[in-house]
Amino acid sequence: MGNVFSEKQNHFRMQKTAFFSLVVVMAVSFFLFILSWENYKGESNWKVFSRKVLPRGEDTLIHAVQRIRKLSLLSGLPTKIERKTNKSNIYSLGNVKTQSRGPENPVPIMNLSSFKKLPQWSFEDIYNLDAPLTPTTCPQSLRNSKDEDFQKVFLPNICMFLHKDNFNIREWNRLSHFNNPFGFMGFKYNDVMPVVKLIPKPKEPLLLPKPGGDGCVHCAVVGTGGILNGSKMGAEIDAHDYVFRMNAAVVDGYEEDVGNRTSVYVHTAHSITASPIFYRKFGYKAAPHDEGIKYVLIPEGLRDFQWLNAVIKGERVAEGEYRNRNARTYYSGQYNETRFYVLHQDFLRYVRNRFLKSGNLNRGYWAIVRPTNGAFAIFTALHVCDTVSAYGFMTDDYSKYSNYYFQKYLKTNVVFYANHDYIMEKNLWKSFHERKIMKLFQKAKPQEKTEKPPPP
Numbered sequence: 001m002g003n004v005f006s007e008k009q010n011h012f013r014m015q016k017t018a019f020f021s022l023v024v025v026m027a028v029s030f031f032l033f034i035l036s037w038e039n040y041k042g043e044s045n046w047k048v049f050s051r052k053v054l055p056r057g058e059d060t061l062i063h064a065v066q067r068i069r070k071l072s073l074l075s076g077l078p079t080k081i082e083r084k085t086n087k088s089n090i091y092s093l094g095n096v097k098t099q100s101r102g103p104e105n106p107v108p109i110m111n112l113s114s115f116k117k118l119p120q121w122s123f124e125d126i127y128n129l130d131a132p133l134t135p136t137t138c139p140q141s142l143r144n145s146k147d148e149d150f151q152k153v154f155l156p157n158i159c160m161f162l163h164k165d166n167f168n169i170r171e172w173n174r175l176s177h178f179n180n181p182f183g184f185m186g187f188k189y190n191d192v193m194p195v196v197k198l199i200p201k202p203k204e205p206l207l208l209p210k211p212g213g214d215g216c217v218h219c220a221v222v223g224t225g226g227i228l229n230g231s232k233m234g235a236e237i238d239a240h241d242y243v244f245r246m247n248a249a250v251v252d253g254y255e256e257d258v259g260n261r262t263s264v265y266v267h268t269a270h271s272i273t274a275s276p277i278f279y280r281k282f283g284y285k286a287a288p289h290d291e292g293i294k295y296v297l298i299p300e301g302l303r304d305f306q307w308l309n310a311v312i313k314g315e316r317v318a319e320g321e322y323r324n325r326n327a328r329t330y331y332s333g334q335y336n337e338t339r340f341y342v343l344h345q346d347f348l349r350y351v352r353n354r355f356l357k358s359g360n361l362n363r364g365y366w367a368i369v370r371p372t373n374g375a376f377a378i379f380t381a382l383h384v385c386d387t388v389s390a391y392g393f394m395t396d397d398y399s400k401y402s403n404y405y406f407q408k409y410l411k412t413n414v415v416f417y418a419n420h421d422y423i424m425e426k427n428l429w430k431s432f433h434e435r436k437i438m439k440l441f442q443k444a445k446p447q448e449k450t451e452k453p454p455p456p
Ligand SMILES: *[C@@H]1O[C@H](CO)[C@@H](O)[C@H](O)[C@H]1NC(C)=O
Pocket: 076, 077, 078, 109, 110, 111, 114
């Protein structure tokens, strides 16, 4: 009897052990699955990879073309891409120019994870250009800057806006070589193409000189930096023809320091949806919606195309992170097709490649490294305005100020996220200011500068 009993007990014990082992295996697999899923998601969702790092100094990586990657990593790439055997180690797209022959198909999907750092293509620094601009009626236009370095890199007629008429499968194939927001690497053709085909060609330039003015387009770009707290710059900002803002551009209650008008609001699907949640306690309720405001979208990821699809159609977002959101309500009744612009991947890539090529693009997390929304707003202004003044952007003495101007009663520190090179941007704004390309609002004069009469 006892034997049978103990045998049963043994059997039971074995079953228990087996069951326990199964649970452990399942738990471990689930954990691994979550890990790999997070990594997979990280390709399109920066938050996963976002982590704080120490600010990096200025990196001069204009020639970031050496030591690309091991040949083996290329094995999975589409055959159209040939590895140049010459010393410069630049990838080239074999038939980028000859694709008009025969039926055209999307190139196979390339994955961000195939590259350990920013890949360099032979056509990396080739951009779509718009028709040459008519000469400006503004003698002091930044387009007429005498600064040789600036003139060498500045493309006044870079193609700025993406729309159905400047996009086709050849463009898709070319742009599939660049990570978002500079292109569509890792995206599916059918997730992007139908949305781009909804974007109308802009009917008018983003900005025109004001009638009765001096023939110049004068712009202020207002960042959210703590330097604006107590600055009393509001009236000066509002005196410009146009005022650009981005992100949590709270105005109500801060007019004396930041002004009360917004003519252009630069945003991403993330910034327009997240800002009212994060910054409500500082009075930010919704994106600016002044009568006649122009909205500029930075299409930073797939979610922005899902967003755009809903915005243009006036429907709820059909899929993805913002599924079921009523996208147009985020524009408080000011959405208007003729006043909505989508920045072009070539414009964004030109800004990165020529002005803000961070050393972090050589790091494992290269795919999330990109200029800030504020930087893209400044560059938008530099290409559609004759004069640009930037307020609320980082300056050398940034540690004296809070992260945001609306943190009036709370001294915070500037937060450095790994996806942006804040120090490089800070140095660029300062250099633009010193080269008289743009005016940067600073409180403390840089020490090394000798006394100069203030600009008129
Ligand atoms: C990229 O990933 C997709 C699935 O996510 C896969 O089908 C494809 O083969 C990958 N391409 C390369 C070049 O690794």
